[in-house]
Amino acid sequence: MPRDPMVTGSALDERQRDAALRPRFLREVIGQREVARRLQIAVNAARKLREPLAHILFDGPPGLGKTTFATVLPNELGTSLQITSGPALSKPADLLPFLTNAEEGSVLFIDEIHRMPRAVEEFISPAMEDFRVDIVLGEGVNARTISLTLKRFTLIGATTRSGMLSGPMRDRFKMHEHLEFYSVEDLATIIRVNAKKLQTEITEEASYELAQRSRGTPRIANSRLWWARNFAASEADGRITADVARAALDMAGVDRAGLDKQDRRYLETLIDVFEGGPTGVEALAATMNLPTDTLSDEVEPYLLREQYIIRSPRGRMATPRAFELLGRPQNRKPPTSEPTLFDAGER
Ligand code: ADP
Numbered sequence: 477m478p479r480d481p482m483v484t485g486s487a488l489d490e491r492q493r494d495a496a497l498r499p500r501f502l503r504e505v506i507g508q509r510e511v512a513r514r515l516q517i518a519v520n521a522a523r524k525l526r527e528p529l530a531h532i533l534f535d536g537p538p539g540l541g542k543t544t545f546a547t548v549l550p551n552e553l554g555t556s557l558q559i560t561s562g563p564a565l566s567k568p569a570d571l572l573p574f575l576t577n578a579e580e581g582s583v584l585f586i587d588e589i590h591r592m593p594r595a596v597e598e599f600i601s602p603a604m605e606d607f608r609v610d611i612v613l614g615e616g617v618n619a620r621t622i623s624l625t626l627k628r629f630t631l632i633g634a635t636t637r638s639g640m641l642s643g644p645m646r647d648r649f650k651m652h653e654h655l656e657f658y659s660v661e662d663l664a665t666i667i668r669v670n671a672k673k674l675q676t677e678i679t680e681e682a683s684y685e686l687a688q689r690s691r692g693t694p695r696i697a698n699s700r701l702w703w704a705r706n707f708a709a710s711e712a713d714g715r716i717t718a719d720v721a722r723a724a725l726d727m728a729g730v731d732r733a734g735l736d737k738q739d740r741r742y743l744e745t746l747i748d749v750f751e752g753g754p755t756g757v758e759a760l761a762a763t764m765n766l767p768t769d770t771l772s773d774e775v776e777p778y779l780l781r782e783q784y785i786i787r788s789p790r791g792r793m794a795t796p797r798a799f800e801l802l803g804r805p806q807n808r809k810p811p812t813s814e815p816t817l818f819d820a821g822e823r
Contacts, residue, residue, distance in 0.1 A: 490699065497670045497698050498544050500551050506669065507662030507694075508541060511653045515545065518651065519552045528581045529553065529630040531604055531648060533589075535638040536655030537777040539695025542634035545653070546585040549632065556582045562591030568599035572611070575603055578629035589633035590640040597645050604631055604648045636773040657692030657781055660684065666694050667701050671716065676705045681718040689725050689734035691778045703728055733782075733801060740802070742775050743784060746794045747804050754791035 499505045502519070505512050515532075522529045529549060534542040550557040558574050565571050565586070574584055586592065592600075603609050607626045612619055633649060635641060646652070658666075664680075664687035671678040678701075686704060690697035701716075707724035708716045716724075729737045745763050746753055757776070761768040776792075779785045784798040799806040 490695075493698055493702060494543075494695065497673060499548060502548055502552055504669075505541070505544065505548060506666050507658045508545075508655060511545070511655065514651070514653070515549065519549065522553060522581070528628045529583070530650035531631045531633075532651040532653065533633045533635070533638065533641075533646065533649035534653050534655060535635045537657070537693070538636060538774055539693040540655040540657065541694060542655060543585070543587065544694075546583065546632040546634060549630075550583040553581060553583075555579065557585060558582070559585045559587070561587040562589050565592050565596045567593070568596055571596055571599060572609070575600075575609060575626055575629075576624070578627050580627045581629070582627070583630045583632055585632045585634070587634045588636070590635045590637050594642070597642060600631070601644070601648065657778065658694060658697075659692075660687045663687035663690050663692070663694065663697045667697050670698060670701055671705070674701070674705060676701075676708070676716060677714070678704075678716040678721075679718060682716045682721040685718050685721040686716075686725070689730050689732070691734055691736070691739075692781070693778070700725065700728075700730070735784075735801075738775055739779060739784075742771065742779065743794060743798045743802055746785065746792060747799060747802060752799065752806075753785075753793035754788055756791045760792065 502512055502516055518529055518532075521527075532549075534545060536542060546559075547557060556579055558577065560571075560574055578584055599609065603626055607628050609624050609626065610621050611624055612621050614620060631649075633641075638646065638652075638654075664683040667683045667686050667690075668678060668680070671683070682704070686700045687697060690700050704716045704721050704724040707727070708714050708720045711723070712720050731740065735743075741764060742760065745760055746755065749763055750759070757771055758768055761771050764771070776785065776787075779798075780787065782797075783795055784801065786793050786795060796806055
């Protein structure tokens with residue numbers, strides 16, 4: 477589901493824009509420096525040792541660059557890339573063509589790998605470990621199993637919820653990379669680089685204005701830039717100045733703290749309906765008429781990071797910062813530092 481549709485347009489527009497603006501090589505990737513450095517070492521080693529890259533698992537909220545890293549790596553290695561996703565692999569047979577088409581050293585990227593059924597997970601295990609798969613031919617007493625040897629490929633998995641992968645599956649990935657939200661500086665750089673790609677003039681101040689209001693997420697920075705570019709073309713002389721950026725985002729309902737309509741609705745529901753909590757995410761989702769996953773994968777990670785909410789053993793709670801943001805009086809005891817049962821990855 478695209479966030480604030482007014483800014484992002486349709487999901488298809490968003491996908492096309494992502495593809496057009498996606499970095500192609502590691503040196504073009506901005507931010508996530510530690511992750512990029514470790515991947516560069518893995519790439520160098522794979523080249524020198526003439527071995528396929530180890531299987532890699534990326535996790536983190538949507539739009540932070542999991543697909544970007546997965547597409548950059550085969551470019552670096554000069555190998556081919558196949559892309560599929562957990563929900564598209566409903567049975568082992570769906571996976572088979574990807575495995576048999578894999579070339580030596582090529583990359584198979586599975587997005588939303590936590591949504592892959594257990595049967596497919598079990599089928600892929602020997603492929604990851606020994607580069608072979610067991611296929612059952614026929615049925616009943618006539619059934620026989622043949623073992624098929626595969627080329628040595630690299631599996632890259634991406635997930636917004638590493639906690640939902642089984643332990644053995646997680647262990648089969650030799651590298652685990654967690655992507656964090658981006659700093660405003662890095663997002664401003666991404667915005668300036670992408671404005672150039674879109675042949676749009678943007679001032680440094682405007683790039684910071686957009687970056688500050690992009691929820692720490694490059695995909696959102698790209699949609700803010702896209703919207704500001706259209707706004708500048710229609711309402712100004714085509715250049716994105718700080719004033720143009722501000723007016724564009726105000727009009728799109730992105731507030732000065734960078735939160736969008738969905739974020740504010742979440743906080744309004746938590747504070748106005750549930751008196752600031754604690755309440756379960758399912759109750760919030762039901763009241764907002766949204767899937768629970770949308771809240772826990774897309775909305776909450778940023779609100780948690782910015783400390784508008786906390787997750788306590790008894791449920792979600794709004795912090796004084798959230799009451800202040802919405803201008804609501806806080807006539808209840810502020811949440812204390814109760815131990816948090818779940819960490820960001822384990823939802
Ligand atoms: P995810 O797979 O985590 O949902 P993507 O890799 O699709 O996120 O990232 C969305 C878009 O954000 C990309 O198309 C790209 O334009 C931009 N992007 C993401 N990470 C970076 C980065 N590190 N440097 C520059 N642009 C980035």
